[in-house]
Amino acid sequence: MLDFAPTEEQEEIRKLAQSLALDHLRPHARRAEAEQDSSTELRLTLAQTGLTSPFPEEYGGSGPLEAVTYTLIAEELAYGDPGLALNIIGSLMGPLTVWLAGSHEQQQQYLPPFCNPTSGYLQRGSLAFAESTGTYRLADIRLQARRTSEGYLLTGTKRDVVHGQRADLRVVLARLVENENENEDKVAEGKLCAFVLPSPLEGLSIQAEAEKLGLQAAPSARYRFTQAQVPASALLGEAGSSGVVRAATLYQILRAALACGTARAAFEYCSAYARERIAFGRPIVSYQGIAFMIAEMAMKLDAARLLTWRAACSWDRGEADETLIREAESAQRQAIKMAQAATTDAIQVMGGAGFMQDHPAEMWMRDAAAME
Template sequence: MVRLAAEHEAFRRSVLTFGAREIAPIAADVDRKDQLPPEIVERFVDLGLVQLMIPERFGGPGADLTSVCVAREAVAESGSMALAQLAGQNGIVAYPLLAYGSREQQERFLPELAKGAIACVCLSEAGAGSDPTVMTTRARRDGGSWVVTGQKSWISYGKAARYALIFARTGEPVPGRGGGSGISAFLVETDSPGFIEGRHNVKMGGRGIPNVEVFFDDLRVPTENMLGDEGDGFRSAMRALHLMRPPIGAIAVGGAQAAFSYARDYAKQRYQGRHSLVEYQGLRWMLADMATRLEAARCLLYECVRQVDEGAPLDSIATLSSMVKWMTAETAMRVTTDAVQVLGAAGYMDDHPVERYMRDAKLTTIYEGTSQIQLNTIARGLIRSATARRPPGTGPATDASTTDRSR
């Protein structure tokens, strides 16, 4: 069982209380209407949840990654995996800014993020999702500005966000440095001329959080808004993704917990003839399997964020964070699907929340890197680790049958 520190446990209980009072009553309605209520966003901001990751020196709460995961898990457990995304939401921009931004950029943007400004990341394209290195969005220098042209797909929040971190190719890939070289990152305000929001996507799950297509029509960005070095923006994207995968895992764990708890309670109260469902061995085994997988996923999640919070090198976290993302997402999909099965025909109806949990769980296997991409990342990390530990001159030679071709 995961044992949280006293301060984290107290924080978890406070978020659960907030979730029971303000999230649970509106969760189904948010899903049906597919709209993000402005008042609930304001509540997240008022409680310091949106801006959890912003350091205290810039006016933020200065929470650690464990706190972010605690908050997301608690909101998801309260009934909305979609609204759980609001906890620590702008950290996906704050992390790259803290890692690669100049002092001037940090002092300009982070105090605004500390006030709860929503942020979005414009990375994926229709032909460059799992492999963003083949993106076609480009930026060309024009005097003291960069001019960005192109299109991004599946962008959460869009113009509902105040800031967007945009990735565009500013040069050709450098031989020996991978396809990610030549990509730069720019931090812009979404009300800038040339930042155009297109179609609103209708999603299977995660409903309530806006998801749109974004177009850049000669979007002019001042040179001082480039984040990090020219042609090195992809590195900041990967850093952000590695650190945001555990919080996605926390949403998955929270949603799975909500589904399991509902299915367990339903099975205890539902009778077939003279016997409750939990008296049937087949269903008891299902519940045991669900609970065990859930606890294992939770343990892996909090071990990963413990290492991050204790200062483990981020390069060493990449494999573990992908393990977390894969295991929690797949566990959520398994547990929520089984929860529907426990309820039978009733579980397939929207009279019960488990069908929504199952739809929401599917999203965790896709965004911030699909489950298949996570397995590729895990395999590469394991192979590199094994190679580094092998004494010189030992081990089999690598041939075409063992070479990882997934890059």
């Protein structure tokens, strides 16, 4: 039987992440939402802890990544603020994909700038995963990459690319196809691959996603590739390698952890409110209608968290690609649905106060709705 109890070291890291979330993320969540980005001071603070450089020490990082550890970190950061947490995790996914899928030469080229002790915190990465016609599932990736004598031609769209407009390192997931305009079934069968996009890139149109419902503290963009030519050296490692699958499933697992952190924040906040709010002479938490709703939130949160931890454990053990995909996508789907329900229920528990910006519950509800 799997033991999900964190090690002593993981518990110390989790407490550090929670301290950062409560001291540096939640107090500045409204400002970050208004400014639609994180502050330079926050990025510097995180860099000084080593949490944002989970790369091998040979590149200047703090050490190799463990999915379970970063699942704990992601949940705690989202407990502070989901938008800022996605801002942080989204920036990491570009260089993490290089580490997991790229060759040693590509790792040497792209990773050191993110680990630089004096300027690494200024670097932004991005991973283009979801598309305008799909969700965060590997089966929905339809961006076509076709071999040419000069490299690869990219055709298709991407959405919700965190830091996509201003990233220093842009990585995109695509499907390798043999012929132009393949039918949907053939594209779906193409090998999954990842490319580092040169800048500038002719044939790539980038449009910022403005006025989003939620997660506004994580600036995102849409990509449109129209016969965009990239060199052969832009391909990370080999097409169809397990490294690309591991990078994609890691992102799904961390997104599930962000959803768990969001739901936990809403659950604890509305629970405290229900204990303090007096109606008809007693706290509203004493009424069955409220108590049952809160209890169900706790139960579903635990279930989604266990799914997420199981997927993270499988990732750390190096399970087969099929197992990783199934568990990561299941955890992501259940966690996001749970977070959307939990944040909506938190509003119901708080009544009219839940919609007031004096409380963070309405922001968490919008953030959860924007996670799909």
